[in-house]
Amino acid sequence: MHDQQDSDGPGQDSQTFYNKLITSVPGILYTFWASADGSKQRFPYVSQRVNDWFGLEPEALQKSADGLFGIVHPDDLAGILESIQTSALDLTVWKHCARLKLTSGEYQWFEGYSVPERLSDGSILWYGQFHNIQQYKELEQTLRESEAEHSYQAAFQKLIADLSKEFINLHFGTIDECINELLKKIGQFFGVDRAYLFSFLDNYQYMTSTHEWVRPGSPPQIGSQQNVYIGGYPWWQEQIIGMVNDDKVVFVPDASVLPDLATGDRELLMRRGVCSMFVVPVKVRGRVTGFFGVDSLRQRRWREDQGDLLIVVSGLLSGVLERHNLEQKLLSQSIRDPLTGLHNRRYLMPRLYEMLGRAARNQETFAVAMFDIDHFKQINDSLGHLAGDYVLTEIAGILEQQTRGMDVVARFGGEEFVVAYSLEQSDDVGRMVARILQAVRDHNFRYESFPIEVTVSAGIAAVTDLPKIPSSPDPVIGKADRYLYLAKQAGRDCFVDASGTYRI
Template identity: 60%
Template sequence: MATRSNNGQKFPMSARFFQKLASGVPGVLFTYWLSADGQSHHYPFVSNQVQTLFGIDPSVLNENADAVFSVIHPDDASAVMASIQESALKLEPWCYCARLRLSHGEYEWFEAYSAPERQPDGSTVWYGQFHNIQHYKNLERSLRESESEFSFQAGFQKLIARLSTEFINLGFGTIDECIDELLRSIGEFFDVDRAYLYRFSDNYALMTNTHEWCRDGVQALIDSQQEVSIEDFYWWQEKIDGMVAGNRAVFIEDVDSLPHEAAPERALLQAQGVSSMFCMPIRVRGRVTGFFGVDSLRRREWRQDQADLLIIVSGLLSGALERHRLEEELLNQSIRDPLTGLHNRRYLMPRLNEMLSRSNRRGEGFALAMFDIDHFKRINDSVGHLGGDYILQRFAEILNQQTRSMDVVARFGGEEFIVVFNAVEVNDVRQLVLRILEAVYDETFVFDDQIVPVTVSAGVAGIEELAEIPASPDALIARADDRLYLAKQSGRGCLVDASGTLRI
């Protein structure tokens, strides 16, 4: 074959000419022949790039194509053959991506494209090329990793925000539930097998597991980890000193590789099935009081910033425990009503100021309901003051039963009670208050074998109603009190809110 230039000069179209032409192409140009029965194949033409890339002599491929197929990654080989057979059957272009082993031994991704042509004898010939796309695969992987990292960081921030909100809104007696939820959430998020909280004794001679979460099927250790003496664990004592003096985390990447001086610790952790672990100090009022930790029962790769992320969690725990300790101290300073056990005004007003401040900063809504036991003087006259005290106590129990841990329940004075409903919509508040009224209505109050009829009235006000006036706890209470008065005027045993009067 020959071609003619514009000046009429002829150029021979030899195999050597095609090789020279193909040498300017980064990829591999080829014609690939497959017999009708699929039992034999070769490359009638293949550019010399196949020698440069894969170390395969083109003349070998002219006789048999097996050498090319031998450099296909084992995980891709069967799919490549299947795609070729499908292209031959349907006579549709063959386009496929697979990993090929280069002459230096590493695999890289290549993409092939060719058009098939059926021959008179039933065989098929493909005309096409394949080229290296490793750069695009690297870019694709980098983008996936960036997207995955962004998703991870966003998920972690969302998790910490949720847990922080739960700790901010917790009431007395709910700290344990919040810690359990934190351990579960962190354990599942980081895909560990245990997450736990330990408390040190004042002299750091004992440690006690106070809270623990375990993945399904993982043995719990909390029962065996009460007031554990660390007297014989000298290596661990050094780590505790590091926590106390330097606020340092403890990271054991491989329990089996612990040093000789940590033999007792290694034996204990191996008996517990631990492969690797992180422990972060917990500080309350500047003093290390314990540690938060996670265990993995299998070898794993930890994130490089794993310690930094867990320090954020330990900081959240430290803050929550410090706040809880302060609240317990306040509790000892008579912030609870001695008769009902509910909070009193001394606790209620600071909490209202705190919630009002959060509402101003973050737009968090809340509502206040004021309850009054109807005809309470008549109750006192009929069953005496002890009977009246009994009614107050039973109503306080009903309020605790019908409200959530994040709500604030207080005795405001006499037979008046206040519930502050946190993070709820207006319609939800209405249903919550009605549920309390129904619970009182359904309850049988008996004192000294005498049935005492009891109903309750309520006035409800939401913080969003104070947009036009200076918002304050007193203003919110005053509006709820006005509506309580309207409920009394409306026949008692009902509630009044911004929408009007509602009865059970």
């Protein structure tokens, strides 16, 4: 029995035994030899699995290692050769990862490990193995991508939180600067070339660019995107309908292959250098009032959730614009007379201070005309206060029609109105005031079928009428008020200035 056991053991057929043992190893066992000068390299021994995985014959590799180096990924070859040289020089353990081409043509990651030994002739012999680590690389890549995605989402959330905080602390009158800053930060975060905000006009017939950020070196477009007629671009008109009715996100992955309907749109985008773009609607109080978009001037790969991220930005912009509209409404209410719609004294006084400043710095001149409705109390007493309100609103309309955009028209209080005229050398303020008096006299005032005869009196004071430019508007207003009083004393329906009384 003892002899029979010896005959069945590894000693009887050691080659068969070691071949079976090697096949149980998950990787490839090998010895790798390099000549002393490094010019020759071969595998004195390599297990049969090298043929199964890579289609390489062990016998061929015993003569030259070129076959195995030939299946190394081109990007990894230099690193392998350098690591072998380092191991040979220092006689340190060789350990390296690289991609090798399988018989299927696919590259997969392998890791090699071997211990070097210097032979008597100066050559080096390594003893080791290499095995497939593709699954570990894929897991590593998945974890890396997961970590990168987590970092990206965290960075985006922080960006939105920071921008939200900035808008919460937004100072009055700084909305344009804050929107421009938002476009810049969003544009840089997403790595685009342009970020912009458009508003719709005339029931979605026109659109105009209100804000724009461009990457340095990219041409700005805001100047050429004012009051653009949308009807000239039928494909884009369809996209706007989708945004307005269905909150649609518009994604153009390649502007050069837009459909035939979009010929004009394609030409426009190509002229602007746009390769791809994303556009999302912007709402104010539930209504789409414009859109926010980003352009790329080069081919790029967008995130699958890019539209969702831009919708978050659009929501932030919507909130900001809604707040701005509310602030503008409150501002308008605070500086406008609720009955006539004219500016009030709260608005007038800062404008007069500005005029005084320009007069002091640049010798610009201006005049203040104060108007008062003649016998206004009689109108109220005979026809009622509603009739008086009617006359006030009609007078306000005449003042707006008979003045220029550069003039400031305000209801000063009661039945008194003020017009502050910015004057050029050729301007005749007396003639302009006379036109207003004539327009009031000719106007058909009729309240509930009752005709009302209305005239006004005026006093005119120019800043040049004063000995010196005052520090406040009070002296100019005071002099205009004094001249108005003189016009009343002179019989009404006339105006008085520094030269005297004038009737129409």
